[in-house]
Amino acid sequence: MSKILEIKDLSVAYGGIQAVRGISFEVNEGEIVTLIGANGAGKSSTLRSIVGLVKPAGGSVLFQGKELRGLATENIVKNGITLVPEGRRVFVNLTVFENLRMGAYMRKDNLDADLDWVYSLFPRLKERSWQSAGTLSGGEQQMLAIARALMSKPKLIMMDEPSLGLAPLVVQGVFDIISEINRQGVTILLVEQNANMALKAADRGYVMETGRITMTGTGKELSENEEIRAAYLGKSKK
Amino acid sequence: MSKKKEIIINVALIGGLLLILFILERFLPATSMLFTVLKKGAIYALVAVSMNLLNGFTGLFSLGQAGFMLVGAYTYGVLTIPVAERANVYMYFDGGLIQFALHPIIAIILAGALAGVFAYLIGLPVLRLKSDYLAIATLGFAEIIRAIFQWDKLGPITNGSNLLRSYPSYKSVLFYFVASGICIALIVMMINSTYGRAFKAIRDDEVAAEAMGINLAHHKRIAFVVSSFFAGVSGALLAMYQTSVQAAMFKSAMTYEILLIVVIGGIGSITGSCISAFLFIILSEWLLRFLDTDTYIGSFHVPLLRSGFRKVVFAVIIMIIVLFFRQGIMGTKEFSISGIYHKITGKKKKEVKGGGADE
Known part of the structure; x- marks a missing residue:
């Protein structure tokens, strides 16, 4: 397995506050990797700094061996990384179809094949293709946010809390889709509060606490770890 | 209705409108x-x-x-005053610095271009600001520009706070319709392009737009410069329409009038803006004029009607719109022939269905 993304000693600071304090991790091609942790652990900041929405204070972001730190977001997207931002953030006044086309904004080639692919993953979106995104339900909007990100034909898709604010049944649907996308060859880096679901879906996981990575292991190992069960899975130590 | 058919109908309508204007100009006095x-x-x-x-x-x-x-109005005026007239217009500044005159059409385009250049420069600092702060900064810059143009050190170019006049202007209403129509068509083309879609994406969610790889600064700057270009062109047309121009008239009240038109028409609707522009001008310049004049019916002095009352009525209209019709006339929808066609035919279909159910 080759490394697709390698983070070395990455740190992010907002003013004087250090949100991420020199973390290192890697994502291999074809994996689902998850970052779990409490609010304020620095998970979202990590993702945002990888795509250049926040400028990292230090460290390096290697994507397929290429340094991305310091590049503008548009160039990072061109390299094949895309972020599904936290809280869905679909373009509510654009139609579903227009949203999908926005996802492919950096592409100049023909989109038909990818539109078909995305519509086959999310048949519901095809039905609502001409509806404005604001009229979709929360779950549908999350699907649209993922579909939109897929339209850029990413090699690595990063998702920030895709289960946020969704009903349990819908969350299950989102994770099914994540697994399906992964099966079709897209590498996934997943940030989640819902550690239980995330660790079940992930090949490997990292635990973040106050800006540092404190633990790592396969999804199974982590979900069986006593401390993690106590801290994130809401199950008391036996 | 097919796209081709729609285009033909639209072209026919525009042609018909211009023809009507042409005929009207033959029969009605120019004044x-x-x-x-x-x-x-x-x-x-x-x-x-x-x-x-x-x-x-x-x-x-x-x-x-x-x-x-x-900026547009002054560019047009300054560049088109005939050389022979310059001594007369720039009487306090020895005939001014510029001693040539350009063709009006070229001057109009330059008027837009210079407004665009100003917008680019102003945009560098102010486009970093968001929402209300941007509004305050741009409002401030508009006021500063007005002050600078009235500065008598610049008199040899701008004629200080004195009138610019004697420049050529087209009298026919057709010219204003065609010029403005072409410009609006260009803006519509831009809105329907990938750029336009990116603009809308930025409007809906900046963070998501940036995550899609849209360069926010670049796109905002383009929107700002293009918008200002056409504001400059409209300024040139306004200068032409008024036959004389003075910096003092471009007060912030003017911006509010335009904002009012946009809000009444529906923020995000091109046709809404056009409809409400005509509506606003017809009301304020013509139909509601009587509000500003003292009126007597017999010997009865109609109360309230006096100079300035029109503004009061407009203020009330604004409040009513903001409170009860926040969407404006069109909301974000566009007026189109096919839309009306679908509405009519759609209704007909429903009626037929309804009739069937009754039986």
Whole structure:
């Protein structure tokens, strides 16, 4: 397995506050990797700094061996990384179809094949293709946010809390889709509060606490770890 | 209805409108109030659409429109006054510095271009600001531009605070309709392009737009410069329509008028802006004029009607719109022939269905 993304000693600071304090991790091609942790652990900041929405204070972001730190977001997207931002953030006044086309904004080639692919993953979106995104339900909007990100034909898709604010049944649907996308060859880096679901879906996981990575292991190992069960899975130590 | 058919109908309608104007001009006196209102309406439609591009489609709340119109109006005036007239116009500045005159059409394009250049420079610092702060900054810049143009050290170019006049102008209402129509068509083309879609994406969600790889600064700057370009063109047309121009008239009240038109028409609707521009101008310049004049019926002095009362009525209209019709006339929808066609045919179908159920 080759490394697709390698983070070395990455740190992010907002003013004087250090949100991420020199973390290192890697994502291999074809994996689902998850970052779990409490609010304020620095998970979202990590993702945002990888795509250049926040400028990292230090460290390096290697994507397929290429340094991305310091590049503008548009160039990072061109390299094949895309972020599904936290809280869905679909373009509510654009139609579903227009949203999908926005996802492919950096592409100049023909989109038909990818539109078909995305519509086959999310048949519901095809039905609502001409509806404005604001009229979709929360779950549908999350699907649209993922579909939109897929339209850029990413090699690595990063998702920030895709289960946020969704009903349990819908969350299950989102994770099914994540697994399906992964099966079709897209590498996934997943940030989640819902550690239980995330660790079940992930090949490997990292635990973040106050800006540092404190633990790592396969999804199974982590979900069986006593401390993690106590801290994130809401199950008391036996 | 097919796309081709729709285009043919639209072209026919526009042609018909121009033909009607052409015939009217043959039969009505040139001083008719109708033409005055139509010319000003066409100009305001253009500047309202240009403001809508920024405020409605890109979500940048800017209040600099009057400033950019001023730049356009002055550029047009300064560059087209015939050389023979310059000594007369620039009487306090020894005939001024510029001793050539350009063709009006070239001057109009330059008017837009210079407004665009100003917008680019102003945009460098102010486009970093968001929402209300951007509005305040642009409003401030419009006021500063107005002050600078009145500065007597610049008199040899701008004629200080004195009038610019004697420049050539087209009298026909057709010219204003065609010029403004072409510009609005260009803006519509831009809104329907990938750029336009990116503008709307930025308006809906900046963070998501940036995550899609849209360069925010670049796109905002383009929207700002293009909008200001057309504000500049409309300023040139306004200068032409008024036959004389003075910096003092481009006050922030003018920007508010345009903002009012955009809000009444519907933020995010091009056709809404056009309809409400004509509506606003017809009302304020023509139909509601009587509000400003003392009126006697017999010996009875009608109360309230006096100079300035029109503004009061408009203020009330604004409040009613903001409170009860926040969407404006069109909301974000567009007026189109096919839309009406579908509405009519759709209704017919429903009626048929309803009839069937009754049986």
